[in-house]
Amino acid sequence: MTTMEAMEATTTEVTEKLSKLEMQDVMATALAGITPRDPENHPLRLFERAKKEGRILFVQGPMVRYSKLPFRSLMRDYAVDLCYTPMILAKEFVRSNFARNSDFTTSSSIPFRQGVFPVIPADTPLIVQFGASNALDFARAAEMVAPYCDGVNLNCGCPQSWAISEGVGCALMRKPELVAEMVREAKKRTGNGFSVSVKMRIHADLEETKRWVQIVEAAGPDYITVHGRTRNMRSSEPVKLDGVKLVKETASCPVVENGDVFSLEDVDRIVKETGVDGVMAARGLLTNPALFAGFKKTPWGAVERFIAYNMQQPIPFRLAQHHIIEMMENLIPKKDRSAIYEAAGTMVEMLDYLDERFVIKRPGEDGFGEAVEVQWQRGWRGVNERVETTAEETEKSEL
Known part of the structure; x- marks a missing residue:
C-alpha cells in the first residue's frame, strides 16, 4: 500500500467513526418525543386501500424549492394520498447539521404552536427524496430521517447536468446494479417496516429500461415511480406511455406514473393506457393544488x-x-x-x-x-x- 493509499484509508476510517458517533447523536435526538410511525401510512398500505376503493393512488411529486411543508399541508386538504419533499442531496445531509435543518422540516420535527392554526394537518404520509451517488450516503440519510417520515425515495431521474456530473439523478439510469445496492443497504439500515422506493426515467431503448427495472426490483423496492421521458426529452414533449406501460408489465411491485398530469381526464387516460397503480403530479399541482379533488382550477x-x-x-x-x-x-x-x-x-x-x-x-x-x-x-x-x-x-x- 502506498503512502497516499494509507492516508486515504485512514481518512475514510476516521470519517466513518465520526459519522457513526454523529448518527448516534442524531438518532437520539430524533427519537426523543417522536411518535412512532403509523404502519397504516406505509405506502404499500396506501396502495392497498386505494385499490379497495376502486381507484389509484394520488401522489404529489418532489419539486425543488416548492414541495416544502406549507405546500404539502395544502395537498392533504385536496385528495392527495402521499406527499414528497424536494430532492435533498444525501452527501451534504449526512455530513452537515446546517444542511439537515435547512433542507428538511416536517410537522413531527418542530414544535407547533397549539391552538393558533387549528387547520394544520400532520405531515404524513410523507416520502423524503434523496439524490445520492453511493449506497452508504443514501442508507445513512434514510436512517436519519426514518423517525420523521414514512419512507425514502432515491432520485434516478433528475436530468440536469450538474446532477449527472455529481453521479446522482439520471446518472443512475446507467447503473442499475449500483441502484440495487443502494436500495438493499437502505432497507438493511432502516428495517422492513420502512419504505424504500426509486424514481426513474425511461431509456431511448426500452429493452434497456426493462433490464434496469428487473435488476433494481430484485433488491426489493416497495414501489417504482417512472417519469415517461428520457433524459434528453423536454417537458414540452409528451410522455411516452408505452415506456411507462413496459415498466408496469415488468415490475411486480406497484408502479406510479409521473408526467403530463394536469387534470383528472389526464389521470383516466394514463391509467387506461398503462394500468399503473398511481399517478404523480408536480407542475399540475403548482397551478391547481386541488387537481386530484376534481377542481378544474384552483378554488x-x-x-x-x-x-x-x-x-x-x-x-x-x-x-x-x-x-x-x-x-x-x-x-x-x-x-x-x-x-x-x-x-x-x-x-x-x-x-x-x-x-x-x-x-x-x-x-x-x-x-x-x-x-x-x-x-x-x-x-x-x-x-x-x-x-x-x-x-x-x-x-x-x-x-
Whole structure:
C-alpha cells in the first residue's frame, strides 16, 4: 500500500467513526418525543386501500424549492394520498447539521404552536427524496430521517447536468446494479417496516429500461415511480406511455406514473393506457393544488389555506409569492399576476396588497378555506382596476 493509499484509508476510517458517533447523536435526538410511525401510512398500505376503493393512488411529486411543508399541508386538504419533499442531496445531509435543518422540516420535527392554526394537518404520509451517488450516503440519510417520515425515495431521474456530473439523478439510469445496492443497504439500515422506493426515467431503448427495472426490483423496492421521458426529452414533449406501460408489465411491485398530469381526464387516460397503480403530479399541482379533488382550477379557498399554512411555517418570501401567483394562473389575468409580483418585496406588503383587493379569510373566520370563485373586495374587479359603486351598493355593504 502506498503512502497516499494509507492516508486515504485512514481518512475514510476516521470519517466513518465520526459519522457513526454523529448518527448516534442524531438518532437520539430524533427519537426523543417522536411518535412512532403509523404502519397504516406505509405506502404499500396506501396502495392497498386505494385499490379497495376502486381507484389509484394520488401522489404529489418532489419539486425543488416548492414541495416544502406549507405546500404539502395544502395537498392533504385536496385528495392527495402521499406527499414528497424536494430532492435533498444525501452527501451534504449526512455530513452537515446546517444542511439537515435547512433542507428538511416536517410537522413531527418542530414544535407547533397549539391552538393558533387549528387547520394544520400532520405531515404524513410523507416520502423524503434523496439524490445520492453511493449506497452508504443514501442508507445513512434514510436512517436519519426514518423517525420523521414514512419512507425514502432515491432520485434516478433528475436530468440536469450538474446532477449527472455529481453521479446522482439520471446518472443512475446507467447503473442499475449500483441502484440495487443502494436500495438493499437502505432497507438493511432502516428495517422492513420502512419504505424504500426509486424514481426513474425511461431509456431511448426500452429493452434497456426493462433490464434496469428487473435488476433494481430484485433488491426489493416497495414501489417504482417512472417519469415517461428520457433524459434528453423536454417537458414540452409528451410522455411516452408505452415506456411507462413496459415498466408496469415488468415490475411486480406497484408502479406510479409521473408526467403530463394536469387534470383528472389526464389521470383516466394514463391509467387506461398503462394500468399503473398511481399517478404523480408536480407542475399540475403548482397551478391547481386541488387537481386530484376534481377542481378544474384552483378554488379560492386553497389560496386562503396556503397563506395560513405559510404563516405557521414560513418559507422564503419569493417562494411563497411564487406559489400564490401560480395558483392564480387560471383565476386572474396575467397582467394582474405580474402586478402582484411587482407590488411587494415582503410577505407583509403582499398580504396588505392582496387584502385591499381580495377577500382573504383567516382561520377561525366563517367560511375560511371554502370559497371556490375569486373573492374580490367591493369596488375591485382587477388588481389595478376599481369599479364605481352606487350609493345603494355602498349602503348594503355597510349593513
